[in-house]
Amino acid sequence: MQTRASFVLSIALFMTGLAVMSVPASAQGRGGGAPRVAPALPPAGPIPRTADGKPNLEGVFSGMGSGLTHTVILEDHTSGFGIRGGPSLIIDPPNGLIPYQPWALVERNKRREDVNAYEDPVGHCEFYDIGRLHSFAQRFMYTGGNIAIAGQEQIVRIIDMNRKQHLPASIRLWNGDPIGWWEGDTLVIDTTNFNGRTRMALGGDFYSANAHVVERYTMKDSNTITWTMTITDPTVFTRPWTFTTAAPMTRQVEGSNDWNRALRLLDPAWEHDCHEGNVVLRHMRNVYDKAYGGKWRQQTVPGSVPAAAP
Amino acid sequence: MRFIILAIFTAATAAAVPSISPVVAAQAPAGAAYTPGRTPDGHPDLQGVWRAWNLAKYDLEDHSAKPGIPAGRGFVVDPADGRIPYRPEMLARRQKNYEGALTPDPIANTDPLAKCYMPGVPRLTYLGWPFQIIQDQRDVNFTYEWSHKKRIVPIGDTSPLPDPDGGLNLRWNGMARGRYDGNSLVVTLGNFNGYTWFDMAGNFHSDALTVVERYTLIGPDTMQYEATMTDPKVFTRPWTIRMVLQRQKEVGLLDYECTAMLDDLGIHHTFPRDFDVQ
Numbered sequence: 001m002q003t004r005a006s007f008v009l010s011i012a013l014f015m016t017g018l019a020v021m022s023v024p025a026s027a028q029g030r031g032g033g034a035p036r037v038a039p040a041l042p043p044a045g046p047i048p049r050t051a052d053g054k055p056n057l058e059g060v061f062s063g064m065g066s067g068l069t070h071t072v073i074l075e076d077h078t079s080g081f082g083i084r085g086g087p088s089l090i091i092d093p094p095n096g097l098i099p100y101q102p103w104a105l106v107e108r109n110k111r112r113e114d115v116n117a118y119e120d121p122v123g124h125c126e127f128y129d130i131g132r133l134h135s136f137a138q139r140f141m142y143t144g145g146n147i148a149i150a151g152q153e154q155i156v157r158i159i160d161m162n163r164k165q166h167l168p169a170s171i172r173l174w175n176g177d178p179i180g181w182w183e184g185d186t187l188v189i190d191t192t193n194f195n196g197r198t199r200m201a202l203g204g205d206f207y208s209a210n211a212h213v214v215e216r217y218t219m220k221d222s223n224t225i226t227w228t229m230t231i232t233d234p235t236v237f238t239r240p241w242t243f244t245t246a247a248p249m250t251r252q253v254e255g256s257n258d259w260n261r262a263l264r265l266l267d268p269a270w271e272h273d274c275h276e277g278n279v280v281l282r283h284m285r286n287v288y289d290k291a292y293g294g295k296w297r298q299q300t301v302p303g304s305v306p307a308a309a310p
Numbered sequence: 311m312r313f314i315i316l317a318i319f320t321a322a323t324a325a326a327v328p329s330i331s332p333v334v335a336a337q338a339p340a341g342a343a344y345t346p347g348r349t350p351d352g353h354p355d356l357q358g359v360w361r362a363w364n365l366a367k368y369d370l371e372d373h374s375a376k377p378g379i380p381a382g383r384g385f386v387v388d389p390a391d392g393r394i395p396y397r398p399e400m401l402a403r404r405q406k407n408y409e410g411a412l413t414p415d416p417i418a419n420t421d422p423l424a425k426c427y428m429p430g431v432p433r434l435t436y437l438g439w440p441f442q443i444i445q446d447q448r449d450v451n452f453t454y455e456w457s458h459k460k461r462i463v464p465i466g467d468t469s470p471l472p473d474p475d476g477g478l479n480l481r482w483n484g485m486a487r488g489r490y491d492g493n494s495l496v497v498t499l500g501n502f503n504g505y506t507w508f509d510m511a512g513n514f515h516s517d518a519l520t521v522v523e524r525y526t527l528i529g530p531d532t533m534q535y536e537a538t539m540t541d542p543k544v545f546t547r548p549w550t551i552r553m554v555l556q557r558q559k560e561v562g563l564l565d566y567e568c569t570a571m572l573d574d575l576g577i578h579h580t581f582p583r584d585f586d587v588q
Contacts (some may be wrong), residue, residue, distance in 0.1 A: 014489045058446075058447075058522070096499055103392055121570065124569055124570070125456065125582040126567050126569055126570050127567065138348070141444050141446050141451065143357050143442075143444040143445070144357045145357060148444050148451070148453075150451070150460070153458075154458050154459055154460040155458055156442075156451070156453040156458070156460055158442065158453075158562050158563060160562060167561070172562065173564055173565050174565050174567060175565070197570070266449075266461070266462070268449065268461075268462040268463060268464045268467075268485070268486055268487055269472075269479075269481075270462075271428075271461075271482060271483060272460070273428060273481075273482055275426055275427070275569050275579065275586070276427050276428060276455075276482065276585065277581060277583040278584055279580075279582060281328065281579050281580065282579075282581075282582075285578055285579075285580045
């Protein structure tokens with residue numbers, strides 16, 4: 001599953017620079033006053049617990065491992081210009097491949113073509129898919145009986161721990177409607193009501209508005225959380241499938257592998273401006289317009305992108 | 311079609327019918343005697359989803375009706391005449407801003423919000439979309455439904471804001487320092503980049519702006535919001551707005567992707583960088 005053209009990778013680089021980094025750290029300066037950073041990662045201890053005896057996830061964790069490996073492709077891939085190689089993140093099915101229906105695989109591969117990189121909402125400074133968010137560091141917070149998970153690009157998911165039912169089906173959301181509960185030391189998050197517009201990676205992987213996503217966060221010790229995400233979507237896949245992060249989510253402190261991104265979730269001086277002054281997209285749009293004459297490419301998933309442009 | 315675009319930042323928000331009158335909001339007593347709950351750290355517990363159901367987004371001053379905009383009272387409580395104390399030579403720019411914001415074409419529109427640029431503070435508060443306050447041991451997080459914006463207010467950091475450093479240390483939403491004062495959360499902001507407005511009437515500021523926000527619970531489901539603006543380049547004296555925010559209980563934060571709305575309407579993000587070019 002290696003991408004074929006280097007151009008798509010240069011676009012991937014473009015978009016990574018644009019949407020992941022947003023503004024180079026050097027350009028924003030620190031400026032937030034004295035950063036309050038923790039000392040080096042303490043040795044792993046027992047699971048910290050809240051007053052009600054549940055695991056206390058508070059803090060910043062990242063499953064990135066030794067470096068970003070799956071921003072473009074979730075399946076097995078060798079390295080190439082702009083991306084690092086990595087083994088498949090998919091733990092089920094056992095072959096490590098996303099079980100697309102035939103039409104959906106065709107659509108995914110179209111999305112992977114150079115010219116269509118313009119369609120990725122992340123390049124437009126819009127929502128990451130919730131799985132894609134977990135490529136990077138995330139900060140867990142508790143509020144009013146609920147759990148908040150802050151991730152890249154200002155995205156904060158509020159997990160409703162009190163509600164048992166999802167919102168009415170007519171309310172569709174970029175990151176869906178998450179409700180959560182505890183099963184032992186595992187936080188289970190059940191999400192539906194998607195709008196089907198997000199993508200799981202620069203390489204075009206997707207699920208539809210009909211997807212049902214179940215995430216399981218299991219605290220192993222004070223420094224470690226394992227995470228899996230299972231997607232059931234009869235519109236797009238032949239069966240449910242499950243993937244995980246490149247490495248177990250590890251508590252981030254100064255000097256950690258993903259500390260630069262973790263810091264953005266903690267540093268008040270870090271402003272995630274992305275859309276403001278985003279002129280890169282113009283060039284991608286020019287390429288796109290040449291191919292499609294100023295309209296959106298006709299896609300096969302209803303509601304996955306806007307209707308044809310005027 | 312073009313009129314529909316207008317709906318993004320005007321008519322659509324007019325649907326937010328005020329459930330309390332702006333006059334009542336403006337007259338809400340300062341520091342009313344309500345004892346809020348406390349966070350585990352002992353601070354006033356301001357957490358939850360809050361929303362301004364009022365006309366502040368249109369115009370912070372008293373104003374007559376305009377197309378799609380109800381007439382209404384303003385929110386300026388100081389000075390007493392309810393007018394923003396502009397330096398005389400700055401009024402022409404406000405007028406130019408206002409006239410430029412009348413076009414429904416977001417590309418030509420002078421309101422930074424028309425292109426979905428960051429609204430700034432305090433405009434984010436009364437834009438009409440709800441926001442959520444999360445109080446962590448470390449800081450206070452504000453998460454806004456509008457374009458999933460977020461800002462972090464550090465608590466207890468009393469270090470001065472850094473030198474602007476030629477713009478490197480300027481922000482759309484400014485840089486913040488937070489503290490608790492009795493039952494209030496007080497946020498002091500500076501280092502704004504000068505590209506944001508206060509409302510749709512063209513009220514504006516420069517990069518010399520400082521803002522002091524004060525969030526005070528005045529009932530279990532009502533919060534008083536005050537903001538004092540100081541900007542010697544634009545105003546002759548500091549001025550203060552006051553309004554009441556209401557707790558939203560029926561549903562949590564949903565989403566509103568402003569840039570995606572533009573895309574859907576055929577306004578692609580291919581406009582040049584314009585906010586820092588005169």
